[in-house]
Amino acid sequence: MKTFVSILFFVGMTRLTIVAGDSFSGGRFNEQSTAVSLIKKADYISVPITISSSQGDPVLRLEEMGRARKLLVKGAEESKEFQVYSKWFMGGSGGGSSWSSAPYSEDSSFQMQLLFSLASTTNEVFQEMIKIRQFISGIKPPGKATFTLGGPSLVVGNTAQYRKELVAKIGADVRELKEALGTSGRVSISGFENPITSRPIDDQQVEILMQYHVEIQTAEK
DSSP states (O other): OEEEEEEEEETTEEEEEEEEGGGOOSSOSOOOOEEEEEEEEOSEEEEEEEEEEOOSSHHHHHHHHHHHHHHHHHHHHHHSSEEEESSOEETTSTTSOEEOSOOEETTTEEEEEEEEEOTTOOOOHHHHHHHHHHHHHTSOOSTTEEEEEOOOEEEOSOGGGGHHHHHHHHHHHHHHHHHHHTOOOEEEEEOTTSOOEEEEOSSSEEEEEEEEEEEEEEEOO
């Protein structure tokens, strides 16, 4: 008879669920999972910018927002410090940087994302936000168009570059657990296809995470 040991990792603890072979119904155990993580310096401050216009005529409104967008892109190119994207930049999701669906909100506003590189600065986020606001205030939008800044967040440019390092950490965790359990049984790991995500942990660093699930099968002596 075989005993299946489902090992689910959680922060600060290890949970073991041992199920006798006769009561194992096939398929997979509880799909709960945990994540390995890395702490890395953020690549960018990411700030959403809403371009809107109070122009009454819909055609003129869109024309104004289009001209405001071009001014923003031109200003970013000339500054050499900023990057501007016409869709949401989500630096912590998927296999790398990803993008949302259309940035339009009906025909009255347009979403863009402003990235400020942290590669050559050691300043705190609030200090760099002053620079970002000064950059935006230096661009005069046409007509009745306006720029509205959202809240800043820290992102990495490409989370996929850390997949190999995260997988290595999973392997190390599994080896330690097998040693602690005193077993050489078969190991089944799933979740390598899971998206890699990130979240800010302070004003300069982000935690990069990858979820996974592991099962160790041992044979009774």
